[in-house]
Amino acid sequence: MKTLAMISGVAGAVALLAGCAGGPSRSEAEYRQLALDTIKRDFQAKGQAKFERLTADDVQQACNAHANTPPADLVIKLTGAQLSTIKLPADDKYLGDWKEGEKLAQSGRGFTWSDKADQPAGGNCYNCHQIGPQESSFGTVGPSLLGYGKTRGNTPEMQKYTYSKIYNAKAFNLCSEMPRFGHAGALNEKQIKDLVALLLDPASPVNK
Amino acid sequence: MKSRIALVVALSIATVGPVAAQTKDANAEFEKFRAEMEESSPAELFEAKGEELWKAKRGPNKVSLAESCDLGQGPGKVEGAWVKMPRYFADADAVMDGERRIVWCMVEKQGFKFEDIAKKPFQGANDNNAPDITNLVTYVASGSRNMAFDVPMHDPRVRDAFETGRAMAAYRAGPYDFSCNTCHGADGKRIRMQNLPNLSTPEGAIRGVQGWPGYRMTGGVMLTSQWRMNDCFRQQRFPEPKYASQAVTNLLTYMAGNSNGQMYKGPGIKR
Numbered sequence: 001m002k003t004l005a006m007i008s009g010v011a012g013a014v015a016l017l018a019g020c021a022g023g024p025s026r027s028e029a030e031y032r033q034l035a036l037d038t039i040k041r042d043f044q045a046k047g048q049a050k051f052e053r054l055t056a057d058d059v060q061q062a063c064n065a066h067a068n069t070p071p072a073d074l075v076i077k078l079t080g081a082q083l084s085t086i087k088l089p090a091d092d093k094y095l096g097d098w099k100e101g102e103k104l105a106q107s108g109r110g111f112t113w114s115d116k117a118d119q120p121a122g123g124n125c126y127n128c129h130q131i132g133p134q135e136s137s138f139g140t141v142g143p144s145l146l147g148y149g150k151t152r153g154n155t156p157e158m159q160k161y162t163y164s165k166i167y168n169a170k171a172f173n174l175c176s177e178m179p180r181f182g183h184a185g186a187l188n189e190k191q192i193k194d195l196v197a198l199l200l201d202p203a204s205p206v207n208k
Numbered sequence: 209m210k211s212r213i214a215l216v217v218a219l220s221i222a223t224v225g226p227v228a229a230q231t232k233d234a235n236a237e238f239e240k241f242r243a244e245m246e247e248s249s250p251a252e253l254f255e256a257k258g259e260e261l262w263k264a265k266r267g268p269n270k271v272s273l274a275e276s277c278d279l280g281q282g283p284g285k286v287e288g289a290w291v292k293m294p295r296y297f298a299d300a301d302a303v304m305d306g307e308r309r310i311v312w313c314m315v316e317k318q319g320f321k322f323e324d325i326a327k328k329p330f331q332g333a334n335d336n337n338a339p340d341i342t343n344l345v346t347y348v349a350s351g352s353r354n355m356a357f358d359v360p361m362h363d364p365r366v367r368d369a370f371e372t373g374r375a376m377a378a379y380r381a382g383p384y385d386f387s388c389n390t391c392h393g394a395d396g397k398r399i400r401m402q403n404l405p406n407l408s409t410p411e412g413a414i415r416g417v418q419g420w421p422g423y424r425m426t427g428g429v430m431l432t433s434q435w436r437m438n439d440c441f442r443q444q445r446f447p448e449p450k451y452a453s454q455a456v457t458n459l460l461t462y463m464a465g466n467s468n469g470q471m472y473k474g475p476g477i478k479r
Contacts, residue, residue: 024371025364034368035375035458042455043441046448053382053447060380064387067378108400111383111445127399139399141391170385179384186383 032064047113059170068175075174082171085183086164094159094196098206101198104191105131111186121186123195124179131198132205141177149200149207162196234401242477250423251346251475254338254430258347261340262286267318277313279306279348290352291472294461296365303369305460307345307434308452314341326451330435333427345432346421346475353474357417357467366461369454373462376455377407382445388459390444392416413466419476426479433460 024031045051059078062070070078107122109115125131128141131148152158165172167182181187187195198204263274272284279289280297294305300312314320331338338346360366377388388407391397395412397404406412421432437456441449449455 024367026368026371028375031368031371031375032379034372035379038372038455038458039376039379042450042453043447044450049382049442049445049447051447053445056379056381060385063385064378064380112442113448114442137400139397139402141397141399141404177385177390179386184383 029065048111048115048117049113059174063175070174079171079174082168082174082180082183083164086167086171087182087189088160088163089189089193094156094163094193095154095201096190096193096195096197098194098197098201098204100191101194101196101204102132104187104194105198106135111184120191123181123187123191125195128178133208134205145199145206147207149202149204152200154200154202159196159200162199163192166192166195235403238479245477249475249477251350251421251430251477254343254346254421254423255350255475256347257338258343258345258350261344262347267314267320269317269319271318273310273313273317273344276317277310279309286348286351288352288355290349291355291357291464292352292359294366294369294457294464295360296363302454303365303457303461305433305457305464306348307341307432308457310344310348311341311452314344322452329451330431330438331429333429335429338430342421342430342432346430349421349472349475352472354471356469356471357414357464359461359465359468361465361468366465369458369461370465373458373460374408376458377462384445386444386446388440388444407463407466410466410468410470413463414470416463417460417467418473419478422476422478424478431478 026034039054043051043054056064059082062074062078066074101123104123105125108124108127109119110121110124115121125145126135126138128139130138130140130144130146133146148162149158165178166187168180169176169178170180170183179186182189182192199206201207261273263272265272274284276283278297278299279285280292280295281287281289290306293309294303296303297309297312300309300316304312311322311325314325315322325339325341329339329341331342359370361370377392380387380390387393391399391404392407392412395406395409397406405415407416416436417433420436421430423430434451434456437449437459438451441447
């Protein structure tokens with residue numbers, strides 16, 4: 001009993017000290033839970049952005065719980081599962097039309113509450129990546145893809161990898177900042193092929 | 209007007225130059241333009257309207273905010289209040305940002321209905337006038353022009369709001385797996401040409417709160433921090449944060465708290 005009182009006394013003193021120092025009074029996990037509770041209470045559906053979007057899936061949960069660096073065994077398990085979601089083209093052809101790919105890469109449309117749900121989404125590529133040399137308005141959240149095919153080679157393996165990466169970036173880097181365009185239903189097979197062509201086709205300005 | 213044309217010309221010339229130089233020039237040019245504009249800022253019109261509203265007896269209770277609304281510095285006192293919020297308010301038993309607190313006063317003191325204020329809290333591109341709440345926020349914020357942020361981070365309730373806001377900023381979900389930090393968690397990132405402040409640093413956090421409320425040249429509308437948070441979540445592909453909710457206060461506490469000690473320049477100009 002005395003020990004208990006002493007322990008709680010010590011805990012109280014520690015809490016008091018933390019309070020005086022102005023530091024956080026709860027653990028990071030507790031704040032994560034508080035954040036989630038707050039989000040679920042204080043957000044509402046709007047347009048196509050339904051309430052369910054707030055629920056993290058297994059990949060998002062793992063990244064959220066581990067500050068984007070989950071333990072290796074979890075990474076192996078989940079990247080494997082993500083890899084198995086990738087639907088490769090039945091015709092085994094990966095190179096579409098780079099001109100269509102360029103149009104798609106330019107469009108930032110899709111999935112916001114102000115986008116119409118029945119309108120196709122864009123690739124959003126230039127938002128984050130440098131791609132074609134003619135486009136100087138590009139983002140830097142992702143790496144530059146200028147010269148992508150020239151440096152990597154337009155091999156069947158590279159085509160398949162590039163298709164898969166756009167389809168589901170989390171199959172290769174679990175907590176990548178890049179959306180899973182195929183997995184999310186944002187881009188279809190033809191669209192992803194057009195983007196692969198933009199990056200790998202020797203005729204694409206990306207590789208000139 | 210002359211400056212606006214100069215900016216357009218500068219931007220078009222810049223497009224032929226090398227990319228890095230272009231970004232730098234365009235940003236420098238915009239900053240120059242902003243400085244010129246802010247000397248006779250359109251935000252002042254909204255401040256003046258807000259001051260009238262603040263002092264007028266309004267609402268079912270026919271009482272003014274100037275006599276009834278305590279922003280933490282005493283009833284009606286506006287000077288220095290903006291940079292000391294978010295803070296904890298005992299009468300509401302909640303940590304509130306400036307806009308949320310003014311809404312609380314309008315409801316609790318003046319007798320307005322929250323639903324009526326929350327129905328259309330932001331000026332739309334086709335609206336000739338900003339909502340009353342935007343004018344009030346602009347007036348209150350102007351009372352802290354050139355004062356340093358001083359959010360009471362020693363208060364454990366404010367600290368909780370700050371830490372919860374930090375955790376919210378890291379929360380990934382939705383169709384694109386985005387969190388606030390996807391765009392605002394590292395230095396030197398851009399979406400297209402738009403520079404993205406890293407909100408986890410004092411230098412980035414101040415850029416998140418500086419100039420808000422602000423007159424946005426795109427659309428020519430006056431908008432607040434509450435709007436800025438709302439539109440970020442739209443682009444994050446999330447559902448919408450409820451107006452004047454704790455969720456928004458937490459995020460604003462995270463940013464304003466990280467800005468402590470840095471000067472707030474008052475209502476500003478935004479792209």
